[in-house]
Amino acid sequence: VSDxxxxxxxxxxxxxxxxxxxxxxxVLDRQRRExxxxxGELLQRTLARCVVELGGGEGRLPVxxxxxxxxxxxxxxxxxxxxxxxxLPLASRLxxxxxxxxxxVNDATxxxxxxxxxxxxxxxxxxxMFTLGTGVGGGVVVGGEVLIGHAGFAGELxxxxxxxxxxxxxxxxxxxxxxxxxxxxxxxxxxxxxVDLSVDTTLRDEAELTGRTVTRAALAGDTFATSxxxxxxxxxxxxxxxxxxxxxxxxxxxxxxxxxxxxRWVLPAAETxxxxxxxxxxxRVAPAFELAALGDDAGMVGAALLAAKRATAAGGAAx
Amino acid sequence: VSDxxxxxxxxxxxxxxxxxxxxxxxVLDRQRRExxxxxGELLQRTLARCVVELGGGEGRLPVxxxxxxxxxxxxxxxxxxxxxxxxLPLASRLxxxxxxxxxxVNDATxxxxxxxxxxxxxxxxxxxMFTLGTGVGGGVVVGGEVLIGHAGFAGELxxxxxxxxxxxxxxxxxxxxxxxxxxxxxxxxxxxxxVDLSVDTTLRDEAELTGRTVTRAALAGDTFATSxxxxxxxxxxxxxxxxxxxxxxxxxxxxxxxxxxxxRWVLPAAETxxxxxxxxxxxRVAPAFELAALGDDAGMVGAALLAAKRATAAGGAAx
Numbered sequence: 001v002s003d004x005x006x007x008x009x010x011x012x013x014x015x016x017x018x019x020x021x022x023x024x025x026x027v028l029d030r031q032r033r034e035x036x037x038x039x040g041e042l043l044q045r046t047l048a049r050c051v052v053e054l055g056g057g058e059g060r061l062p063v064x065x066x067x068x069x070x071x072x073x074x075x076x077x078x079x080x081x082x083x084x085x086x087x088l089p090l091a092s093r094l095x096x097x098x099x100x101x102x103x104x105v106n107d108a109t110x111x112x113x114x115x116x117x118x119x120x121x122x123x124x125x126x127x128x129m130f131t132l133g134t135g136v137g138g139g140v141v142v143g144g145e146v147l148i149g150h151a152g153f154a155g156e157l158x159x160x161x162x163x164x165x166x167x168x169x170x171x172x173x174x175x176x177x178x179x180x181x182x183x184x185x186x187x188x189x190x191x192x193x194x195v196d197l198s199v200d201t202t203l204r205d206e207a208e209l210t211g212r213t214v215t216r217a218a219l220a221g222d223t224f225a226t227s228x229x230x231x232x233x234x235x236x237x238x239x240x241x242x243x244x245x246x247x248x249x250x251x252x253x254x255x256x257x258x259x260x261x262x263x264r265w266v267l268p269a270a271e272t273x274x275x276x277x278x279x280x281x282x283x284r285v286a287p288a289f290e291l292a293a294l295g296d297d298a299g300m301v302g303a304a305l306l307a308a309k310r311a312t313a314a315g316g317a318a319x
Numbered sequence: 320v321s322d323x324x325x326x327x328x329x330x331x332x333x334x335x336x337x338x339x340x341x342x343x344x345x346v347l348d349r350q351r352r353e354x355x356x357x358x359g360e361l362l363q364r365t366l367a368r369c370v371v372e373l374g375g376g377e378g379r380l381p382v383x384x385x386x387x388x389x390x391x392x393x394x395x396x397x398x399x400x401x402x403x404x405x406x407l408p409l410a411s412r413l414x415x416x417x418x419x420x421x422x423x424v425n426d427a428t429x430x431x432x433x434x435x436x437x438x439x440x441x442x443x444x445x446x447x448m449f450t451l452g453t454g455v456g457g458g459v460v461v462g463g464e465v466l467i468g469h470a471g472f473a474g475e476l477x478x479x480x481x482x483x484x485x486x487x488x489x490x491x492x493x494x495x496x497x498x499x500x501x502x503x504x505x506x507x508x509x510x511x512x513x514v515d516l517s518v519d520t521t522l523r524d525e526a527e528l529t530g531r532t533v534t535r536a537a538l539a540g541d542t543f544a545t546s547x548x549x550x551x552x553x554x555x556x557x558x559x560x561x562x563x564x565x566x567x568x569x570x571x572x573x574x575x576x577x578x579x580x581x582x583r584w585v586l587p588a589a590e591t592x593x594x595x596x597x598x599x600x601x602x603r604v605a606p607a608f609e610l611a612a613l614g615d616d617a618g619m620v621g622a623a624l625l626a627a628k629r630a631t632a633a634g635g636a637a638x
Contacts, residue, residue, distance in 0.1 A: 070599045078602040086602070126469045140565060142461050149567025150445045151603050156564040159598040163483050164557050171598050238483050242561060245475040246459060248468025279478040279490050280389045283397040283405070284470050 004028055006311070007056045008304025009047060010107060011035055011067040013082030017296075018050040020061065021304035025118035027297060029054055038084030040077075047090075048097040058099035064307030065090065065102065066110030066299040072152040075104035101314070103307040105148065107299045109155045111292075112139025113146040114302025115253055120293035126249040129292060130157050130236060131256030132266070134211070135170070136178040140247065146306070158182070160239040180235035181266075183211020183258055186228050190214055199224055215261050226265050233266035237273025244287060245279050255292030263291055323347055325630070326375045327623025328366060329426060330354055330386040332401030336615075337369040339380065340623035344437035346616060348373055357403030359396075366409075367416040377418035383626030384409065384421065385429030385618040387456075391471040394423035420633070422626040424467065426618045428474045430611075431458025432465040433621025434572055439612040445568040448611060449476050449555060450575030451585070453530070454489070455497040459566065465625070477501070479558040499554035500585075502530020502577055505547050509533055518543055534580050545584050552585035556592025563606060564598050574611030582610055 004020035012035060019030040031050055036042040051063055067090070069080030075091020077083075095102040105113075112129040115121045121129070125144040131137040138157025140147040147154040158178035159171055166175035167185065179185050187209040193199055194209075201224035206213045217225035240252055254263065254270075267289050275286050294301060323339035331354060338349040350369055355361040370382055386409070388399030394410020396402075414421040424432075431448040434440045440448070444463040450456040457476025459466040466473040477497035478490055485494035489503065498504050506528040512518055513528075520543035525532045536544035559571055573582065573589070586608050594605050613620060 150569040154567035156598050159564040160561045164481050173596050242479045245478040248473035250469040277492050279475050
C-alpha cells in the first residue's frame, strides 16, 4: 500500500467522516463522528482532533475538508444551513490550530473532483455531476479542473431553473430542479397526488412520504412510485440539457445517496429528456448519463485529493 | 502602431468582415464581402482570397475565423444554418489553401474571447456573455479560457431552458431563452399581444414586427414596446441565474447588435430577475450585467486573438 497523500474530511449535516487517503484514492484509516451543530468553534476543534488522531498536524499531511454549504475560494464557510454555521473562516482557523495546509470546499464540489480523479469520471476532462439526496447538489469539471467559481459558489446544479414560476423550492425560488428531483420534493409530489383517490399505491400506508419511502415502494414494484422517480429523472434531463448547451461536457454523472437505487427509473428518463432538449441533436452525440462510482466516500476522498493537488502546486510554485 | 498578430474573419449569414489585428485589438485593415450562401467550396476560396489580400499566406500570420454555427474543436463546421453549410472541414481546408495556421470557432465564442481579452471583460477570468440579435448566442470564460466544449458546441446560451413547455423556439424546443429575448421572438410576442385591441402602441402601424421595429418604437417612447424589451431582459436574468448558480462568474456581458440600443430596458430587468433567482443571495454579491464594448468587431477581433494565442501556444510547445 502506498503512502497517504492527504487527510480528507466530509462534514455532513449530522455526521462527519475523516480518513487518510492515498494518491489512488485508497482509504487507509477512517473515523466517524457526530457533526457538532450550530457551533463553529466546536466544529473546528473536532476537525483538529480528527487530524491529530489520523497522524496529521504540524507540517504533516495536507487536509481537505468538504462541507455542505457555500464556501469561498479561501475556505470560509459563508453559509452552512445544515450545520448551522455562517461566516466561519474554517480553512485559516484549522490551518492555525493543526499547523498544516488546509483546503475547505463545498462537499459536492469535493465529490465531483473525487469522481473525476479516480471514480466514474476518470480520464474525462469535461463533466457534470448531479448529486441526488435530500436535496440536489452537484459539481462541474472543465478542462480537468473542478469549478470553484469567482465567489466559490459554483456547482449549485440543484438550482438550475427548469420551470420559472413552477414548484416551490426550499431555496425560496420556484422551478429549480431541486423542487422536482430531490428526495424531499418527491415525497411532496407523492403526497399531492394521493389526493386523487383513484391512485393505487402502497404509499398510502406510509406514515411519512420521502424520497426514501418512494424509492422503497418503487423497488417493491409500485408503479405510482416508479412514475415519480421517472418524472424526477425527466426534469433532471431538462436541467442537463440547459447545461450541456452551455458547457458541452463529455459525461454527466449521477451521484449522491439516492442515485444507485433509483437509477433504473431516473437515468432512462433523464436520457430521453436530454435528447429531446439538446440543441444540434442531429450533429452531435449527447453526453451519456452514468452512475458515480465512489459512493459515500466521494466527498472525503475528493477533498483529500484536492488538498494534495493544491499542496503540490503550492510546493511547486515555492520552489 | 504595433505589428499585426493575426488575421481575423467573422463570417455572418449575409456578410463577412476580415482584417489584420494587433495584440491590443487594433484593426489595421478591413475588408467586407458578401457571404457565399450554401457553397462550402466557394466560402473557403473567398476566405483564402481575403487572407492573401490582407498580406497573409504561406507561413505568415495565423488566421482566426468566427462563424455562425456548430463548430468542432478541430474547426469543422458541423452545421451552419445561416450560411447553409454542414460538415465542412473549414480549418483544415483553408490551412491547406492558404498555407498558414487556421483556427475556426463559433462566432459568439470568438466574440466572447475578444471581449474578455480587450473589451468589457478585460482582466476578468470568469464571465458569461449573451449576444442579442435575431437570435440569442453567447459564450463562457472560465479561469481565463473561453469554453469550446468537448464536441466544440459550448456557449449556446440562447438555449438555456427557462420555462419547459413554454414558448416555441426556432430550435424546435420550447422555453429556451431565445424564445423570449431574441429579436425574432420579441416581434412575435408583440404581434400576439396586438390581438388585444385595447393595447395602445405605434407598433400597430408597422408592416413588420421584429426586434428592430420594437426597439425603434421603444426609443420613440412607446411603453408597450419598452414592456416587451423589459420582459426579454427579465427572462435573460432568469437564464443568467441558472448559469450563475452553476458557474459563479464575476461578470455577465450583454453584446450583439441589439444590446446597446435596448440596454436601458433590458439590463435593469435582467438584474432584478437575477437577484430574485440567485441562490445564497444574502451571502454573495450578484455579478453585474455590463454592456459589451467591442460592438460589431468583437467576433473578428476575438477570432484573430484566439488564433494568435493558439499559434503562440503551438510554437511554445514545438520549441
